[in-house]
Amino acid sequence: MRKDAEARNGQLTKPPGALGRLEDLAIWYATWRGTDRLQIKHPQVLVFAGNHGVTAQGVSAFPAEVTVQMVANFEAGGAAINQLSKLAGAQMTVHALSLETPTADFTQGPAMTEAEFFEAFGTGWSAVSAEADLLVTGEMGIGNTTAAAAVACALFGGSAEDWTGRGTGVDDAGLALKARVVAEGLAANPSASTDPLEALRCLGGRELVAMAGAIAHARVLRIPVILDGFICSASAAALEKAAAGALDHAVAGHVSAEAAHGAVLQHLGKSPLLSLGMRLGEGSGAALAIQILKGAIACHSGMSTFAEAGVSDG
Numbered sequence: 001m002r003k004d005a006e007a008r009n010g011q012l013t014k015p016p017g018a019l020g021r022l023e024d025l026a027i028w029y030a031t032w033r034g035t036d037r038l039q040i041k042h043p044q045v046l047v048f049a050g051n052h053g054v055t056a057q058g059v060s061a062f063p064a065e066v067t068v069q070m071v072a073n074f075e076a077g078g079a080a081i082n083q084l085s086k087l088a089g090a091q092m093t094v095h096a097l098s099l100e101t102p103t104a105d106f107t108q109g110p111a112m113t114e115a116e117f118f119e120a121f122g123t124g125w126s127a128v129s130a131e132a133d134l135l136v137t138g139e140m141g142i143g144n145t146t147a148a149a150a151v152a153c154a155l156f157g158g159s160a161e162d163w164t165g166r167g168t169g170v171d172d173a174g175l176a177l178k179a180r181v182v183a184e185g186l187a188a189n190p191s192a193s194t195d196p197l198e199a200l201r202c203l204g205g206r207e208l209v210a211m212a213g214a215i216a217h218a219r220v221l222r223i224p225v226i227l228d229g230f231i232c233s234a235s236a237a238a239l240e241k242a243a244a245g246a247l248d249h250a251v252a253g254h255v256s257a258e259a260a261h262g263a264v265l266q267h268l269g270k271s272p273l274l275s276l277g278m279r280l281g282e283g284s285g286a287a288l289a290i291q292i293l294k295g296a297i298a299c300h301s302g303m304s305t306f307a308e309a310g311v312s313d314g
Contacts, residue, residue: 005030011305011313021273025251025293026300032224032249033133038297043090043290044132045283046214047074047081048124050206051102052143053111054185059146059178061168064102070140071096080280081138084287088294090136095127097206106150107184110202112209117197120206124213128221134290135218135225136253137211137232138283142168145258146178148234150185150203152260154192155234155241156267159183165230165258196241208235215239218249225250226293227270228286229279230261237264251293253286254278 005027010016017023030038049071055064073079074094085092097120103111112120128135141147145167152163160182166175186192189202200209212235218225227233227250239246252270255262257279265272273289306313 001034002027002031005300008305009300011307012300012303013306013309013311014303019299022296022299025296028251029224029293029297030300032222034222038301040134040290040294040297042129042131043088043134043136044129045081045085045090045092045136045138045287046124046127047092047094047138047140047283048097048207048210049094049099049140050097050120050144050208050210051099052141052147052205053102053105054107054146054181055102055143056105057107057177057181059170059174059181060142061170061174062142064142067140067142068099071099074140079282080284081282081287084284088287088290090287090290091129093127095123095210097123097210103205106147106203107181107188109188111147111204112201112206114201116206117201117209120209121213124210125217127210128214128217128223130221132223134293135214135223136228136283136286136290137214137225138228138286139207139211139231139281141205141207144205144207144231146181147203147205147208148231149178149260150182151199151208151238152234152264153182153186154199154203155196155237156264160186162263163260165260167258196238200235200238204235211235212239215250216246219246222249226253226286226289227251228253228283229256229281230258230264231281232283232286233261233264233268237268240268253289256285
């Protein structure tokens with residue numbers, strides 16, 4: 001199918017390579033969907049929400065109850081991701097994961113039991129529609145940039161400071177506190193540095209695990225994925241570290257303003273489609289990038305070939 005898509009691309013009424021990365025995107029999408037005449041009709045946006053016990057350490061500028069309040073906002077259609085999903089023609093749903101029971105404080109041991117991990121993974125897996133032809137996963141969870149920093153540090157090494165950012169906007173003292181908490185989490189969970197899925201279980205949150213479950217199921221169903229920001233990318237990185245090539249069906253929708261996001265994408269070998277200084281989460285950057293992929297596909301499928309248009313190809 002890749003050869004067929006490449007052959008069609010080479011016959012379109014344009015100089016070779018004139019559409020740049022749009023050409024690569026269309027061929028990539030065709031390869032996963034199994035057709036060289038492409039359309040995106042059923043994009044799906046899944047937003048997972050979870051609460052984190054580590055917020056008791058004071059790592060966020062917002063209280064944990066904001067997670068519940070934002071879930072209500074998603075359900076009412078009032079968040080940024082609602083608007084961007086609607087613009088993209090995507091079906092968007094929000095999945096709250098045991099918000100009344102935050103994960104354990106990972107500075108004291110694993111954030112989740114194995115049963116809790118598999119329940120969250122299964123929630124993400126089951127949320128993917130077999131009818132979807134594109135998937136975006138987003139998240140909401142006060143404290144989850146701290147969890148993502150800890151996961152990334154466990155997966156890729158370096159110091160806690162390398163992976164810790166300001167998240168919702170903590171000051172310098174808050175940033176130093178977050179880095180200390182991340183370091184304490186790694187020290188309390190040594191298995192996280194040797195097993196990528198243990199990194200998710202011990203240092204992540206239910207919403208990070210659910211995103212990984214959804215992205216893994218999309219791979220099985222040959223549904224292409226657009227990755228969102230730092231938290232989504234750190235979650236997905238655990239899959240790639242567990243099995244090389246596990247993210248071949250995924251592209252990076254954007255690079256966020258969270259400093260460590262670009263480093264995660266470099267480790268994954270993913271070049272972002274957009275760089276707009278966004279740091280909202282929710283799947284917002286990836287949902288916006290749906291428009292880029294739609295543009296690539298519209299050109300690949302809708303343009304005439306030189307023969308069809310009666311134009312000389314030289």
